[in-house]
Amino acid sequence: MERWTATNISPMFWVALVALLLGVAIGRGWPGDAATASSHLQASPEAVCLPSPAASPVPLASPVAAGQPVAYGDGWTVAATSVTTMPNIKDNQPQGVFAAVFLTITNNMATARYFPYEDLVLFDDQGRPFLSASFITNQFDGSRGIHYGFPPSLPTDTAIVFDVATDVGTNFVLASSSDPTFRLQVNMELRGVVDRRSW
Helix, strand or coil: CCCCCCCCCCHHHHHHHHHHHHHHHHHHCCCCHHHHHHHHHHHCHHHCCCCCCCCCCCCCCCCECCCCCEEECCCEEEEEEEEEEECCECCECCCCEEEEEEEEEEECCCCCECCCHHHEEEEECCCCEEEECHHHHHHCCCCCCCCCCECECCCEEEEEEEEECCCCCCEEEEEECCCCCCEEEEEECCCCCCCHHHC
């Protein structure tokens, strides 16, 4: 009788046997796989990413009442007294209307300096921002101009001009693009234009 040995078994038998064993191993999973995967999940809590809560917006400061002096920037004190609108200033025509904000500015340093008008922004009662019109400010007789050297320690009247929408109301906030705490209430007032040539 013929005896079964490793040499006389058909090669196809070994291929089939290896395939069967592999199938069983894959179906059941390799020993230790589940434990390894579990330990990885437990050891890596940083892999779980949760959405961070949205940052709360910083509330704006309430505006200071019109006419009240407020410290501003690098050694300035500013008070906004009133605002008036005009259809034109000399030969200059606005896109909407011109709004002149009248200010009292004090230079608290020891030498004369220019005031940084370009940082100021005017908001109407709808929250719309308007930038200053430097060229028009220089043309306006109620302003000393952007190149005026404010003398030390002397409260000085001047004005800044904005080109605003035609449908603005009567209440405004004068703010600063460089200092979010600087907010001055300023209200519409009918007033004659001051001729700066008399200063």
